[in-house]
Amino acid sequence: MSNKRYNNDDYIQNHWWFASRTRAINIVVEPLLPQSSNLQLLDVGCGAGNMIESLGKYGKVKGLDIDERPVQKARERGYDVDQFDATKPMPFDNNTFDAVAALDVIEHTEDDIAILTDSYRILKPGGLMIVTVPAFMWLWTHNDDLNAHVRRYTAGELKQKLAQVGYNVQRVTYNNFFIFPMAAPLLMLRKRADSKKDLASHHVDEEEYQVEMEPTSPTVNNVLTNVGKVEAGLMKHVNLPFGTSLIAVGQKPQ
DSSP states (O other): OOSTTTSSHHHHHHSHHHHHHHHHHHHHHTTTSOSOSOEEEEEETOTTTTTHHHHGGGEEEEEEESOHHHHHHHHHTTOOEEEOOTTSOOSSOTTOEEEEEEETOGGGOSOHHHHHHHHHHHEEEEEEEEEEEEBOGGGOOHHHHHTTOOOOBOHHHHHHHHHHHTOEEEEEEEEOTTTHHHHHHHHHHHHHTTOOOOOOOTTTOTTOSSOOOOOOOHHHHHHHHHHHHHHHHHHTTOOOSOOSEEEEEEEOOO
């Protein structure tokens, strides 16, 4: 299956999952960031740069990704992205960035601590580490295989890893809380039936540059997008107790 239909920029930006995650990240992060539009940000594992425009409202964004194919696509889009393995010491001086984002990244590597640790080094004192990851190993499905995941997390595990590196944990909240009661049984049924969505993935196809978004009808997409808006409003005030993914923010001590 070609990614031209389901991996184009407009489809991705308007897909309920991506739009809801972006909205939730902004809700969680904005109150914690310095009130400036001139921040220095790093998007680790940025892929084709799908989040760089959103992060760009906070300042200048540099991107890194391990795979040459999404790096090339990001550069075609006009983003400042280099190819680099972020589990190794990143090519930046200590205390360089106001924020480092690893958005659905650290679950792809055996050494998630290495990324969190070197991000800590290159953050300025008071800088923020912004992390999103999939939640709960028991929700593992074929989609995790397509994405070349190594693990899924609980809130406690993610909080512990951030604290282990030295971050002061500011927030850890689950995301996709309202759809969890529907999504979890569906994922388990798919897993039991060994049902595998025919989605393109750059992890298994050399012609692709990222994993394809799962197609959703316009009606369902609209409903789930509105659910995400309600959830983001709730997330302004509380950390959600469960969901299919997690958002966490750690702060390097001043």
